[in-house]
Amino acid sequence: AQTxxxxxxxxxxxxxxxxxxxxxxxxxxxxxxLFWYKQPPSRQMILVIRQEAYKQQNATENRFSVNFQKxxxxxxxxxxxxxxxxxxxxxxxxxxxxxxxxxxxxxxGTSLAVNP
Amino acid sequence: DAGVIQSxxxxxxxMGQEVTLRCKPISGHDYLFWYRQTMMRGLELLxxxxxxxxxxxxxxxxxxxxxxxxxxxxxxxxxQPSEPRDSAVYFCASSxxxxxxxxxxxxxxxxxxxxxx
Numbered sequence: 001a002q003t004x005x006x007x008x009x010x011x012x013x014x015x016x017x018x019x020x021x022x023x024x025x026x027x028x029x030x031x032x033x034l035f036w037y038k039q040p041p042s043r044q045m046i047l048v049i050r051q052e053a054y055k056q057q058n059a060t061e062n063r064f065s066v067n068f069q070k071x072x073x074x075x076x077x078x079x080x081x082x083x084x085x086x087x088x089x090x091x092x093x094x095x096x097x098x099x100x101x102x103x104x105x106x107x108x109g110t111s112l113a114v115n116p
Numbered sequence: 117d118a119g120v121i122q123s124x125x126x127x128x129x130x131m132g133q134e135v136t137l138r139c140k141p142i143s144g145h146d147y148l149f150w151y152r153q154t155m156m157r158g159l160e161l162l163x164x165x166x167x168x169x170x171x172x173x174x175x176x177x178x179x180x181x182x183x184x185x186x187x188x189x190x191x192x193x194x195x196q197p198s199e200p201r202d203s204a205v206y207f208c209a210s211s212x213x214x215x216x217x218x219x220x221x222x223x224x225x226x227x228x229x230x231x232x233x
Contacts, residue, residue, distance in 0.1 A: 033219045045224040102147055106159045
């Protein structure tokens with residue numbers, strides 16, 4: 001069965017600095033999707049970034065980028081120029097590429113604090 | 117679009133009472149998901165629908181939980197009778213099969229925080 005592991009329950013970063021959140025996963029599939037979601041104190045989950053496993057190029061969305069290492073089954077999230085609004089829980093998630101299977105496998109999350 | 121709308125935002129009830137949580141997905145989305153979030157177990161998928169049909173309900177904890185989607189714009193999650201261990205935040209999310217270039221990005225509601233005394 002697929003699993004997603006986020007080994008850092010809590011992280012902190014100084015405002016304007018860079019932080020990297022770790023995520024590893026276990027799967028025997030060759031094609032799949034990976035996601036990072038953010039959950040601020042307001043509770044609503046928001047997609048930060050997505051990666052298709054068949055794409056070798058790492059996804060980037062403004063200050064957010066990933067380091068996708070398929071062989072190592074690693075999918076870390078880098079936040080550059082951290083801002084106070086980045087403080088949140090961050091969840092890594094995995095989904096198989098399967099026409100009707102829409103289940104995401106979630107990590108337990110990393111709580112990120114941003115210090116002014 | 118207004119996004120995924122959930123109600124109520126907060127519910128406090130007594131053990132044994134019936135609880136109904138409601139969700140309006142984003143118009144045009146053909147998948148709807150119900151999640152439960154607790155500190156102990158994180159995010160758990162309870163059930164999801166495709167075109168109003170339940171596809172996978174293996175995450176529904178027990179017979180006290182039921183979910184329906186009578187039409188494309190409305191879904192309910194019902195707990196009867198409720199127990200203190202059901203206290204959690206319940207999220208509804210919707211998705212389009214074509215969202216995010218086919219990755220099926222989820223759009224979440226703000227959640228319903230349920231407290232069972």
